[in-house]
Every structure is written in C-alpha cells, then in structure tokens.
Amino acid sequence: MTTSHTMWLTKPEGDEKVSLGTFGYINARIRQRAYDVIIREFKRSGLTQEKLCCRWGKTPDYVSKILARPSNLELNTFSEALFAISGAIPMFNLAYPLEQKIAVVQLPSSVPPKAQAAQKPISIVPRPPEARAA
Amino acid sequence: MPRVRILQQALADEELYRLMPLPFPGDESVVLEHDDMPRKVYVSPEVMEAVSAPFPDTDEGRRLGAFRGWLDAFLLNAEISVCENPDCKPPETDLARVRPVEAEFWSIRVMEPQDTDGLRSLGAFHDKDEFIALTWQYREIIGDQFDDEVDEVQSYWCNIFGAEIPHKGESLDDYLTHYVAYKA
Numbered sequence: 001m002t003t004s005h006t007m008w009l010t011k012p013e014g015d016e017k018v019s020l021g022t023f024g025y026i027n028a029r030i031r032q033r034a035y036d037v038i039i040r041e042f043k044r045s046g047l048t049q050e051k052l053c054c055r056w057g058k059t060p061d062y063v064s065k066i067l068a069r070p071s072n073l074e075l076n077t078f079s080e081a082l083f084a085i086s087g088a089i090p091m092f093n094l095a096y097p098l099e100q101k102i103a104v105v106q107l108p109s110s111v112p113p114k115a116q117a118a119q120k121p122i123s124i125v126p127r128p129p130e131a132r133a134a
Numbered sequence: 135m136p137r138v139r140i141l142q143q144a145l146a147d148e149e150l151y152r153l154m155p156l157p158f159p160g161d162e163s164v165v166l167e168h169d170d171m172p173r174k175v176y177v178s179p180e181v182m183e184a185v186s187a188p189f190p191d192t193d194e195g196r197r198l199g200a201f202r203g204w205l206d207a208f209l210l211n212a213e214i215s216v217c218e219n220p221d222c223k224p225p226e227t228d229l230a231r232v233r234p235v236e237a238e239f240w241s242i243r244v245m246e247p248q249d250t251d252g253l254r255s256l257g258a259f260h261d262k263d264e265f266i267a268l269t270w271q272y273r274e275i276i277g278d279q280f281d282d283e284v285d286e287v288q289s290y291w292c293n294i295f296g297a298e299i300p301h302k303g304e305s306l307d308d309y310l311t312h313y314v315a316y317k318a
C-alpha cells in the first residue's frame with residue numbers, strides 16, 4: 001500500500017504572515033541540529049572542556065553553557081566552536097520542503113521492519129536548480 | 135499484565151498515541167508505520183492535542199511549536215542534556231528527574247522561546263529511548279506547585295498502567311543513547 005504524506009508546512013505566499021507556531025517549530029529543530037553538530041564533534045574529538053576553553057579563549061562558564069543544551073547561538077559562536085574543536089568549518093545548503101514530493105510507502109506488515117527500512121521508502125524529488133534560482 | 139502489553143492496549147484504546155516526527159527537511163530517519171525510529175515517544179491525548187500541527191500564529195502557538203520541535207528532535211536521536219538530580223535542575227537541562235526519584239518520573243523542560251518561561255511535560259520511560267509524555271503545562275502556570283504536577287502524572291500513569299512501574303535503569307545509559315549528562 002502506498003500513502004502520501006502531506007507536508008504540514010505551507011509555503012509563504014504574498015504578504016501573508018508566517019505563523020509564529022511554524023517559526024517556533026522550525027527554530028526548535030534547527031537549534032537542536034546546530035547543537036547536535038557541535039556536541040557530536042566535541043564528543044568525537046576527545047577534547048576536554050578545559051582544553052577547549054584554552055583553544056577557544058573562552059571562560060569555562062561560557063564553554064559549559066554552549067555545550068550544555070541547544071540555544072539560539074550566534075553564527076560566530078557556532079563557527080568558532082566548531083573550528084576550535086576540530087578545525088571544522090560548517091557548510092550550508094538550503095532545502096525547499098514545499099517543492100519536493102515526499103512519499104511514505106507503507107509496506108505489508110509481513111515484511112520485517114529492518115527489511116522495510118532498507119528499502120528506503122521515502123523518495124524526494126528536488127526541484128531543478130535553475131528553477132530554484134528564480 | 136506486563137507493561138508492554140498494557141502499552142499496546144492503551145494504544146489500541148487511544149489512551150495513548152505514538153508520536154511520529156513531522157516531515158522536515160534533512161531528517162535522516164525513514165518514517166514508516168512499522169519503523170526503525172531511533173527513539174519512540176508515546177503521548178496522552180492532552181499532549182497530542184497540544185503538539186499537533188499546524189501551530190497557530192500566537193505566542194501560545196510559538197511555544198507549542200517549540201514543544202513539538204523538542205519531541206521530534208528527541209525522536210530523531212538528538213543529543214539530550216539530562217540531569218538525574220531532581221534537587222539541582224540547572225536551566226541548561228532538557229530532561230530531569232523529578233522527586234521522588236524511585237517513582238521514575240521525568241520532566242521534559244522546554245526552555246524556548248527565550249522570552250517565555252517555557253513549559254514542562256512530565257512522563258516516564260517505557261524502555262530505553264522510549265518515553266511516555268503524559269502531562270504538560272506552561273511553567274508560569276505551574277509556579278511553585280510543581281509537586282502537584284508530579285502527583286498528576288503519577289495518577290495518570292496509574293490510571294493506565296496500574297501497579298506497573300516505569301522503566302528503571304542503573305545509569306543514564308539504561309535510559310538514553312546520545313545524551314549529555316549534567317553533573318550537579
């Protein structure tokens with residue numbers, strides 16, 4: 001059985017205000033992603049917080065706060081943290097979720113979950129690059 | 135009846151719902167009915183109503199959007215900051231135990247948006263990386279009556295699970311993968 005999965009976001013059009021609730025969700029998810037990038041890089045590095053403080057030239061309180069939980073990081077803080085940890089440079093790209101086709105395929109329940117996952121049932125068809133630039 | 139059977143029955147009776155993440159670009163996980171999600175979240179009808187999209191264009195909507203964002207990030211294996219000491223919950227903690235510790239209830243601490251007091255959602259682990267969120271409330275409404283929230287979640291749990299206690303572990307590794315422990 002195939003079912004389509006409707007994107008809950010709606011594309012901003014004209015001068016219609018984007019819902020504060022939508023921003024609330026997006027902000028929470030992106031903050032968490034930024035935090036995950038930093039904390040996983042930090043864990044991978046094997047650095048101590050003490051050493052990171054020295055490298056970064058920040059106080060222990062400051063570094064502890066950055067590593068403690070997702071927050072509304074300034075871009076400079078984000079990039080400095082990553083570079084100080086491992087010399088990493090964040091790369092950016094954009095997604096256009098409302099201009100992709102997302103399908104969730106529900107396979108028969110007789111198919112073991114592992115096998116279902118291996119079949120990558122989500123297909124995303126991105127818009128051509130030239131159309132995106134318009 | 136074992137806890138897992140009670141959970142299945144509660145899902146069948148719609149006393150609880152299994153939460154799946156909202157489609158959002160960049161999420162790696164495959165969303166399926168019978169899936170391999172890295173974590174699982176079950177919610178009460180009250181929580182489900184609060185975190186169901188779309189979120190309104192109000193301050194309340196912004197806060198509920200942040201709440202859903204927290205839950206979806208949890209589902210997708212985000213790094214969660216955790217505090218096991220209920221008497222020392224720093225503002226940086228995303229998930230904290232509540233008293234009495236032996237009862238095994240936890241508080242989800244949604245601290246965003248920054249210009250608000252955030253909200254709290256209480257619940258318990260069903261298993262490692264599987265959380266059941268039963269109640270929620272804005273932090274400013276809870277005020278200093280946090281113990282009442284704990285009483286409420288315990289009653290809620292008992293109504294569904296009876297005498298079955300929540301998941302209990304020896305260390306945080308028994309509750310979560312991908313966490314940052316706050317040492318008080």
